[in-house]
Amino acid sequence: MSVFAKKLLGVSAALAVLGVLIGLYVAAWATSAPPTITATIAPASSGGDKLTLMTVAAIGPKYSPTHPDWVSYLVRKNGRWVHSTIFSVPANSVIHVTIYQYDGDTGLRNAFLSQVQGTIGGTERVDGKTVNAIEPEEASHTWVVPQLGIFIPLPGVPEEAKNQCEFAPCEGAAHRTVEFSFYSGKKGRYRWQCFVPCAAGFLNGLGGPMQTLGYMDGFLNVV
Amino acid sequence: MSSEPAAAPREGSGEPNHAVRFTVIWVLGTLIALPIVIWVIGPLIGPGNGSDAASDQGTDFTVLAALATPVLTLVLLYLAYAVIFFRQPKGGVLEGPAVRGHARLQTAWIVVTSTMVLAVAVFGTVRLESDYGSGSGSGPNPLTVPKGPKLPVQVIAQQWLFTYRYPTYGGVETTELVLPNEEMVEFHVTSLDVIHDFWAYKLGVKADANPGVDNVAFVKPTKLENFTVRCAELCGIWHGYMSNAGRVVTPAAFETWIHEQQKRLAPATKVLPKYSKTYLPEPTRRGE
Numbered sequence: 292m293s294v295f296a297k298k299l300l301g302v303s304a305a306l307a308v309l310g311v312l313i314g315l316y317v318a319a320w321a322t323s324a325p326p327t328i329t330a331t332i333a334p335a336s337s338g339g340d341k342l343t344l345m346t347v348a349a350i351g352p353k354y355s356p357t358h359p360d361w362v363s364y365l366v367r368k369n370g371r372w373v374h375s376t377i378f379s380v381p382a383n384s385v386i387h388v389t390i391y392q393y394d395g396d397t398g399l400r401n402a403f404l405s406q407v408q409g410t411i412g413g414t415e416r417v418d419g420k421t422v423n424a425i426e427p428e429e430a431s432h433t434w435v436v437p438q439l440g441i442f443i444p445l446p447g448v449p450e451e452a453k454n455q456c457e458f459a460p461c462e463g464a465a466h467r468t469v470e471f472s473f474y475s476g477k478k479g480r481y482r483w484q485c486f487v488p489c490a491a492g493f494l495n496g497l498g499g500p501m502q503t504l505g506y507m508d509g510f511l512n513v514v
Numbered sequence: 515m516s517s518e519p520a521a522a523p524r525e526g527s528g529e530p531n532h533a534v535r536f537t538v539i540w541v542l543g544t545l546i547a548l549p550i551v552i553w554v555i556g557p558l559i560g561p562g563n564g565s566d567a568a569s570d571q572g573t574d575f576t577v578l579a580a581l582a583t584p585v586l587t588l589v590l591l592y593l594a595y596a597v598i599f600f601r602q603p604k605g606g607v608l609e610g611p612a613v614r615g616h617a618r619l620q621t622a623w624i625v626v627t628s629t630m631v632l633a634v635a636v637f638g639t640v641r642l643e644s645d646y647g648s649g650s651g652s653g654p655n656p657l658t659v660p661k662g663p664k665l666p667v668q669v670i671a672q673q674w675l676f677t678y679r680y681p682t683y684g685g686v687e688t689t690e691l692v693l694p695n696e697e698m699v700e701f702h703v704t705s706l707d708v709i710h711d712f713w714a715y716k717l718g719v720k721a722d723a724n725p726g727v728d729n730v731a732f733v734k735p736t737k738l739e740n741f742t743v744r745c746a747e748l749c750g751i752w753h754g755y756m757s758n759a760g761r762v763v764t765p766a767a768f769e770t771w772i773h774e775q776q777k778r779l780a781p782a783t784k785v786l787p788k789y790s791k792t793y794l795p796e797p798t799r800r801g802e
Contacts, residue, residue, distance in 0.1 A: 401677065405785055413778075423781050424781040424782065427785050437675055437689070437755075437758065438755075440689065484752060495673075497708075503751070
């Protein structure tokens with residue numbers, strides 16, 4: 292084999308290996324997603340399944356070493372908080388949702404989203420008080436499933452509140468508790484998202500965690 | 515066409531007059547293809563007859579397809595003709611006759627193609643003018659506006675949802691687009707953040723939703739049906755999910771529906787900003 296042929300073979304082999312590595316990286320990136328968390332079964336007396344979520348101003352290095360300062364949702368699984376935004380709930384069932392909201396307010400760009408929609412009774416309970424809307428400028432986040440018509444505004448923790456949470460997990464820190472129930476309906480994969488421009492440091496507040504699966508948006512799998 | 519080597523029979527070769535023969539075949543082929551394109555394929559071309567704009571677009575697509583038919587027929591038939599009659603004979607390598615300029619043919623080609631292009635340009639311009647934008651966004655000051663009463667509906671795009679505001683019904687905002695049949699609708703399309711595009715395919719309406727811009731489009735629904743609204747401008751991670759349902763209903767059903775929405779969405783309507791052609795909402799970013 293000539294020197295030229297050997298060089299050609301070597302370069303071709305190196306390019307092939309590089310191509311495979313790039314392909315594997317892209318495939319791994321494109322198919323990566325947070326784990327799916329199934330709603331826990333609630334006591335029979337409650338007549339439904341339960342989904343417990345948390346919103347935090349910064350996910351922290353424990354849950355996200357790459358983006359510790361990103362705003363995020365977490366979900367409770369077997370008594371522990373898990374960094375995931377893909378939830379699984381049973382079809383044609385009443386789902387009880389509790390969201391512990393640890394972030395301050397940002398405000399809604401579209402005040403229309405300040406009204407509760409799609410829940411049983413068209414209301415939510417904020418710190419035990421039943422409401423059908425919140426003040427748009429008090430919104431910290433929303434939990435919205437557009438295809439199911441579910442719109443849940445989440446009020447922020449007042450600025451003057453003591454014991455503000457810095458990083459997740461935030462248990463014990465100042466928070467708002469939002470509770471609501473909805474009927475899950477037919478099977479399907481529905482995306483959900485936050486509509487508050489809550490991504491600090493990004494244009495319009497809609498980049499970073501708002502554009503990355505696993506932070507301020509995800510899927511609700513109705514199975 | 516200028517490369518056609520056998521336009522005239524070669525002296526003593528016994529060749530037929532290919533030009534005449536092919537022209538006859540082409541004319542016949544076109545006469546057969548045209549009715550098929552106009553009456554069979556034309557009605558299958560979208561977007562259907564859900565509105566005046568959609569029907570007009572269907573007509574325009576059919577006209578363009580009919581204009582293209584003789585050209586396509588010419589190309590395909592000549593390809594077949596050449597394969598059959600100008601095939602290289604076995605065992606021989608023959609050069610065709612030298613190609614020379616053909617002034618008449620070249621002139622005819624330029625005149626015919628120029629006429630077709632100009633005709634299409636005039637046709638398109640007239641149709642846009644006569645159909646008040648043909649369902650497209652015509653900016654904040656459309657050149658042509660349909661006469662008579664119009665129902666204004668504001669389309670508000672945001673990452674990643676369309677909402678609809680009805681200014682003549684107290685400015686109520688909804689997540690579903692419901693329109694009365696046989697009534698002229700005046701869409702005002704805008705965005706709260708990035709560039710989106712409002713596309714109701716079945717209605718033949720497509721208009722950019724730009725922040726700070728009021729993009730007006732007109733349409734008159736003519737069929738009771740459900741339709742889908744999609745975003746047609748790549749706008750972020752959930753662009754592919756940025757769609758929602760729409761319905762064309764009878765005027766009476768529309769009145770019932772809109773009054774129900776006014777009642778149901780009263781808490782949200784109360785806090786909405788005053789109706790405006792565009793919005794510059796706050797906060798523009800977190801912390802402001």
